[in-house]
Amino acid sequence: MAVLTYRDALNQALREELARDENVFLMGEEVAEYNGAYKVSRGLLEEFGPMRIVDTPIAELGFAGIGVGAAMTGLRPVIEFMTWNFALLAIDQVVNAAAKVRYMSGGQIGCPIVFRGPGGAALQLGAQHSQAFESWYAHIPGLKVIAPATPADAKGLLKSAIRDDNPVVFMEGEMLYNTKGEVPEGEYTIPIGKADRKREGSDVTLVCHSKTLSVALKAADKLAQEDISAEVLDLRTIRPLDTEAIFESVSRTHRCVIVEEGWPFAGVGAQVAYEIQENIFDELDAPVLRVTQADVPMPYNRALEKAAKPDPDTVAATVRKVMYVEAES
Amino acid sequence: MAVLTYRDALNQALREELARDENVFLMGEEVAEYNGAYKVSRGLLEEFGPMRIVDTPIAELGFAGIGVGAAMTGLRPVIEFMTWNFALLAIDQVVNAAAKVRYMSGGQIGCPIVFRGPGGAALQLGAQHSQAFESWYAHIPGLKVIAPATPADAKGLLKSAIRDDNPVVFMEGEMLYNTKGEVPEGEYTIPIGKADRKREGSDVTLVCHSKTLSVALKAADKLAQEDISAEVLDLRTIRPLDTEAIFESVSRTHRCVIVEEGWPFAGVGAQVAYEIQENIFDELDAPVLRVTQADVPMPYNRALEKAAKPDPDTVAATVRKVMYVEAES
Amino acid sequence: MAGTATRSRKETEVSEATAAEWRHWLRQMLLIRRFEEKAGEAYSLGKVGGFCHLYIGQEAVAVGTLAALRDDDYVVSAYREHGQALARGMSARSVMAELYGKATGCSHGKGGSMHLFDTSINFMGGHGIVGGQIPLGAGFAFSAKYRGTDQVSLCYFGEAAANIGSFHETLNMAGLWKLPAIFVMENNGYGMGTAVGRAAAITDLFERAASYNMTGVAVDGQDVLAVKDATDAAVQRAREESAPTLMEIRTYRYVGHSMSDAAHGTYRTKAEVEQYQQRDPIEVLATRMRDAGLLDDDSMAELEKGVAAEVTDAEKFAEESPEPELSELHTDVYAPEGES
Amino acid sequence: MAGTATRSRKETEVSEATAAEWRHWLRQMLLIRRFEEKAGEAYSLGKVGGFCHLYIGQEAVAVGTLAALRDDDYVVSAYREHGQALARGMSARSVMAELYGKATGCSHGKGGSMHLFDTSINFMGGHGIVGGQIPLGAGFAFSAKYRGTDQVSLCYFGEAAANIGSFHETLNMAGLWKLPAIFVMENNGYGMGTAVGRAAAITDLFERAASYNMTGVAVDGQDVLAVKDATDAAVQRAREESAPTLMEIRTYRYVGHSMSDAAHGTYRTKAEVEQYQQRDPIEVLATRMRDAGLLDDDSMAELEKGVAAEVTDAEKFAEESPEPELSELHTDVYAPEGES
Ligand SMILES: Cc1ncc(C[n+]2csc(CCOP(=O)(O)OP(=O)(O)O)c2C)c(N)n1
Numbered sequence A, B: 001m002a003v004l005t006y007r008d009a010l011n012q013a014l015r016e017e018l019a020r021d022e023n024v025f026l027m028g029e030e031v032a033e034y035n036g037a038y039k040v041s042r043g044l045l046e047e048f049g050p051m052r053i054v055d056t057p058i059a060e061l062g063f064a065g066i067g068v069g070a071a072m073t074g075l076r077p078v079i080e081f082m083t084w085n086f087a088l089l090a091i092d093q094v095v096n097a098a099a100k101v102r103y104m105s106g107g108q109i110g111c112p113i114v115f116r117g118p119g120g121a122a123l124q125l126g127a128q129h130s131q132a133f134e135s136w137y138a139h140i141p142g143l144k145v146i147a148p149a150t151p152a153d154a155k156g157l158l159k160s161a162i163r164d165d166n167p168v169v170f171m172e173g174e175m176l177y178n179t180k181g182e183v184p185e186g187e188y189t190i191p192i193g194k195a196d197r198k199r200e201g202s203d204v205t206l207v208c209h210s211k212t213l214s215v216a217l218k219a220a221d222k223l224a225q226e227d228i229s230a231e232v233l234d235l236r237t238i239r240p241l242d243t244e245a246i247f248e249s250v251s252r253t254h255r256c257v258i259v260e261e262g263w264p265f266a267g268v269g270a271q272v273a274y275e276i277q278e279n280i281f282d283e284l285d286a287p288v289l290r291v292t293q294a295d296v297p298m299p300y301n302r303a304l305e306k307a308a309k310p311d312p313d314t315v316a317a318t319v320r321k322v323m324y325v326e327a328e329s
Numbered sequence C, D: 001m002a003g004t005a006t007r008s009r010k011e012t013e014v015s016e017a018t019a020a021e022w023r024h025w026l027r028q029m030l031l032i033r034r035f036e037e038k039a040g041e042a043y044s045l046g047k048v049g050g051f052c053h054l055y056i057g058q059e060a061v062a063v064g065t066l067a068a069l070r071d072d073d074y075v076v077s078a079y080r081e082h083g084q085a086l087a088r089g090m091s092a093r094s095v096m097a098e099l100y101g102k103a104t105g106c107s108h109g110k111g112g113s114m115h116l117f118d119t120s121i122n123f124m125g126g127h128g129i130v131g132g133q134i135p136l137g138a139g140f141a142f143s144a145k146y147r148g149t150d151q152v153s154l155c156y157f158g159e160a161a162a163n164i165g166s167f168h169e170t171l172n173m174a175g176l177w178k179l180p181a182i183f184v185m186e187n188n189g190y191g192m193g194t195a196v197g198r199a200a201a202i203t204d205l206f207e208r209a210a211s212y213n214m215t216g217v218a219v220d221g222q223d224v225l226a227v228k229d230a231t232d233a234a235v236q237r238a239r240e241e242s243a244p245t246l247m248e249i250r251t252y253r254y255v256g257h258s259m260s261d262a263a264h265g266t267y268r269t270k271a272e273v274e275q276y277q278q279r280d281p282i283e284v285l286a287t288r289m290r291d292a293g294l295l296d297d298d299s300m301a302e303l304e305k306g307v308a309a310e311v312t313d314a315e316k317f318a319e320e321s322p323e324p325e326l327s328e329l330h331t332d333v334y335a336p337e338g339e340s
């Protein structure tokens, strides 16, 4: 297996799907001549030309809608938002057009579109540039929502997203673009809607996705030193949620802590916790707990920002709570 | 006490606050000359003139932002969205400006603004016009979110919202405008963040807000005939959530069913259920269950729409589940 | 009306082809008028639910613009789209059944009055968020250009939508990328209760085209021939030069904004409505046809009769059609598994 | 540059008042230049985090426009606002400390480079969403009009923001309602890596004012006097007639879009940058002052020295200032209880 960055894995996925299907095109700010604000689309303009790799003005609502229109005619647009923060301006087209056109038309028109770009906090970008909107999009019937954590998952899931006949919200992590991992050689896809056990364990299940996978894995390392065996379940897809995998794991561990980058109120973790207590209430030996971003707009100051983000220590401490053990010190 | 419609109660609240504080103004589509698309602002133009009751073009993003700017200078705008569906176009100003300007400025600038209008489904308005976004706004730190169910609550809470120094999302119900109820004479306000027990009961707590209060009350009536005593707790404010009241009630009843108009995934009910199992896990005799809108875009057809909405029968059936009793038939 | 393209030909003799066209257009306009009257009636009887926005008074816009299109072109609109759906060739049955929410409706009862779709004729929907369909229309044009076809895309919206962000963003991209799109602004003078001059800083709205390096024209929307001519020119620009056009078509709605809005009394006077009715689009064409010897009282009565029958049939069809199955609630949210 | 307002006066004698003004502006521009160089340096050393957008090359815009304002007027900008904050009168200390994320920063370390605020001088923030501050600026103008003051509101944005919806919606309302607002589009030729002509269907962007019944002017942004004159006229329109203006001020950024973007090599050539640097705004004014006998090598060196000291002081201040308390994480989310 080749070792690739998350960025290059995404780039491969785009390149392969562009080559495979001429209905696929990429549109967004700076995707073409600039090779992408985060260089995810490096080289694609050169390879596929300006009709298929399309730079846009700063007009998120407009170009998202143009993408939806193109998808309604059977093309397969990949719309890049420079970050998901800016996609708030386009959210009407995602929610009111892309997610509903199949239903409103009685099934006549599909909308095979991918909206993608980085989400969540990077480093010190401040309140307007550091938001994780997974739970918002996952709230909407008609959308699928994916947030991969590793290069291999990023590639396999982006390919699946592009081939999917539904609108897919694909959330990358700016802080993940440079991370490396093994990526299978050759053609492969990863099914949408399947969580992945990234570490086996027996005492507690850590549910995570995207950037919080590394937080959960680090917490699991720490906990291992205390003889607490943490299983790490990476959701990968937020909607549809792989409840089967969640229930299977928590039914073995009887404890669950959810680690997510977003805010707590009605976040992804709230839904996961709801599902668990609804369906396997009697398996639980402790309440399901969450570690989330602090319930504040993201501050600029480095130390404040660090304190606002979920970290392995908080996760470990939360696990001790559901294990009813005192911290080692 | 006078009996008023929800519409007139809101109208009174606006009129009183406009008269009380000249910094208060109302802005939105059709609010002035047309007296409001739903006539909530009837007579206000005549009484307060066009500088304070301001008709806008169809430009949700722009006039929401103008309102935020005005609030940053100390005025107290009430921005009417004709419905919350259209507010998706303005959500960047609500989330990235109104909710964050105090924090980003290190506390220098407040944003005392109310965004209000009807939300949720009315009758057969179809997929784009029938959405309940409470959980979205409640996800955002910096915002308060209110969704009153009765004329008295609507009036008292709107007055509090206008006087509040924070951005407040105030969600009315189109189907509630014509409903009537007793409203106290004279000046009063209702505190933001306090739930209200609308019916006492001992076997199960029904948590509801806005339009689902009537659904919960009807379900409670039905259940009473089966000797099941349901308490009905109306949240009134979604953020900040009155967890104290919820815990107090569920600690007595040991069972909880949440009834809400929105979609299930990461909805308000997911948060309520999370809080309950986190904090009073041992009080629960059954999982917390929810009755929500069907997880689909709202269909136009009347029967399909009815099937998509939470109704008393489903609530009663869900209560029987958490009571572990068979349905009477 | 500064710069309004009008058409004042008053031929005494017209070719048979033209005559046939005119007859067709007259019938289409009449069908829309009578259909809408029936829809309003059905709404009042509670047979049609939700919001219902009628097209009465604006018939020449739909008929004149769509007469200029090819079958494989794209059409998209807002929520006031019954007339356009009919003029595009959807049957009165399938539209009426949709208003009734029936399984036989064009959107199988799931869309309703505001969401009429028929992909078999590239009628890409009625859309309910003001301005929301404008980028969709540009997206169809983008797709045509991308695929190298010479299809054009025609997108309707009201004049009040000219003040919303999506209008601006889309027209800029359409001008920049030279998309084969026709933006048809139906200026009926009001957005709900707001007169155009109370919502837009300028009222010759076609002039906004200049901001986007785009041809802008104002058109007399009560004369179907003027509408057809202006659209022909726009279609040519789109199909041959891949250049977009903004058409401001000036018209008037005789009825309230929707069924819950009075025709007059609040924001406009009865006299104003009546004055506009003096230049009724159906009458304008009918008079021209009478002058050309193409129409007399008998043939008009004949026409009315045929249209009435079609509308009655549609109503009956809608009435008798089955409701969708309750299981339909959960279909069409996602593509069927394994469709791709 | 069609219609660009330039100023070619070359007085040999100027009044003492004018001379004082020019000296002040020269110093302000120099301060901005040196401050930004230092900020860039501090960024490279990891002392400043996040995104950092420098103003080098555009100094005359901030200085010339703000010279025309009164102390109680409102100013709001985007994320490239260090220069405007300084020209408005914020201390180099408070701005630098904010870039360092310190408690003594103007936004107490919570805002950072993109979110500089100082309400004591009505500097209503740097904002990070392209176009987001445009309606805010109109909101301040609305507030002034509402309260019956004669304050004006000046709102900065880049030329790329002229293609986004909020620009259109806001300018329409400003034109419609005659708000005392000045919309200052800083056309520096690029939005990130995209040249203006690749993003906007027309490139004389001030002409878009016509869509909003608004005066639009193009201004030479490298000549602080031209900027000041044009802004004076806009201020007069706003203050006296309550009428808005769209100013397209043509300028150039010498540096990359942000610290992570190279100055040239990708989307523009070194030669292009160097060509623009030939007409440096500081040099343009300095030359005029030399010609008028107001500046010589000694006084220039003196000026440089004073500015260098101020910037060094600011850096030291920022360096030595305390971090915010960790408890600050949870303050300022909501108003303190019982504030109202
Ligand atoms: C974004 C948005 N805001 C508000 C509405 C409510 N609304 C529906 S139609 C309408 C008026 C539109 O007027 P115009 O564009 O002129 O079209 P017309 O109804 O005259 O055909 C309004 C305000 C909406 N549907 N979408």
Ligand SMILES: Cc1ncc(C[n+]2csc(CCOP(=O)(O)OP(=O)(O)O)c2C)c(N)n1
Pocket: A029, A058, A060, A082, A086, A089, D080, D128, D129, D130, D131, D157, D158, D159, D160, D161, D186, D188, D190, D191, D192, D257
């Ligand atoms: C809505 C939105 N989309 C995209 C971005 C990312 N972005 C930040 S600055 C910028 C370019 C803006 O260019 P311009 O308006 O000309 O201002 P300049 O940077 O040249 O001062 C972009 C695309 C953003 N911040 N907000």
Ligand SMILES: [Mg+2]
Pocket: C158, C159, C160, C186, C187, C188, C189, C190, C191, C192
């Ligand atoms: Mg109209």
Ligand SMILES: [Mg+2]
Pocket: D158, D159, D160, D186, D187, D188, D189, D190, D191, D192
């Ligand atoms: Mg620029």
